[in-house]
Amino acid sequence: MPAPAESLGKMMAEAPAALSAAMDQGGGDAVLQRHIAVRHALEVVLPADQIADAWKAVADTCAQLDCEVVSSSVRKALPDQPGGAELDMRVNPKDAPQLLGKLEAAGRVASHNTSSEDKTAQVVDVEAHIKNRTEFRDSLRALLVQAGASRKLSDVLEVQQALSQTQAELDSQATQLKLLMQQTTQQNVQVSFRPEVSLVQGRAANPIWSAVRGAGRVMSDSVAELITLLAILLPWFLVLLPVAWISRRLWVRRVRSRKPSAD
Template structure:
């Protein structure tokens, strides 16, 4: 069967028709490629970009958002402090140890030299890197022996000089040294100081920011948080100073006592001499006891013994008369 009309195949089309069909195919291919590129660009543009950190902080600091932000920052700083306190030497550097050393000494000196020895050691502390914390002196009396005490903080380099000067004026009876490791406490305090300082600085930046629009409530909340943070930072700094005093200097306490002569049963002991020496005190105690007895018996003598004696005398006279 023969076609009367030309077939649709490009092979049987005229030359100008074939050129038009070719142009149409190229246009369709270019349009499809353009659609694909537009679709990819649209997908890229549709992905939201994260806002800058300062804008996020400014947008989230207000009312409940302010408290949530502060809670997040506190949680971050606590985790940072904990990680630092657990293993501060992860980078391979040796860990510095902070030790609070305390020394207690008991020394003896002759009774007549106690005040002089106490004064010499106290003056020696003034010539060294030594901080005198407290001192006391009790001179000897007939009722009690004398004693003295010195309490000081000394730089480790001058401890030997102080103990050498003490050995020249007194005899050491006992010497006790104790040390307490304050390393973990110091590391924890330093980490808290660092984190609270960074938090305070960020609050100051927010107060100086004039671009972000904030209400008066937000500004007052930031100012209140800044004041609380600064007060907490001052308290932690004071705690760090106390730890520095405990770990950078040694605490030394010296107790002075008067030396007593031991009485033995040899040639130097005489019972008669000892009795004569104690005769005065024994006599005074006896007289005191007698006075106490008379004072206790005299009221009964007046109230009971005299009336009974008078009654006995009357009855005796009547019997003689009868």
């Protein structure tokens, strides 16, 4: 059974704090700040004709909060497949309850799965790398502007090349750190909107009705195979019929021509 909107929202808002507290238990004197990436996957079930409106309403609610729509898609219903919609969002934990409330109002939350990943080691590693390369870059810059130093042109070019490579590494690491901070300071919410499946007068669950439908399919397949067989044999029939008729005429004529000689 889906949980109430308040319970789901509270769980989303408190997820990072609960995980960090559990990981900090039993630690030493120094408390290391935890960076936890929390993801939510929800499935919302509602009537097929309301999916597009619900998808737009949730996206508009995200735009009004500290929330970002990463990707979205809507599929129209076709004869061979049902319609649906997806939303991938990043939301600040403090705004998660309001977003969950909108989802609860849009339809029935059939499933809600939560997962987390500790990215503390990655964040610490990237920050340490940025610190070391920043110090190295500053030393290269100081070396280039050092007064009274006489250097060869090749030495200057070598220092500039090292400085350019170090700056490129810093830019790459800064981008990686930004992505890690986005993943750990915001919660990822993936929502799938699915149409309701209604049973018309219970016939879908009735074994007799299922057998009747199965018999209809078998009959249709048999008729289709018969039509295919006739389509294959008809050209041969049109060719062999005249040949058989001529052969029979010749045989009858030959038999009649032999009767007087036999008497």
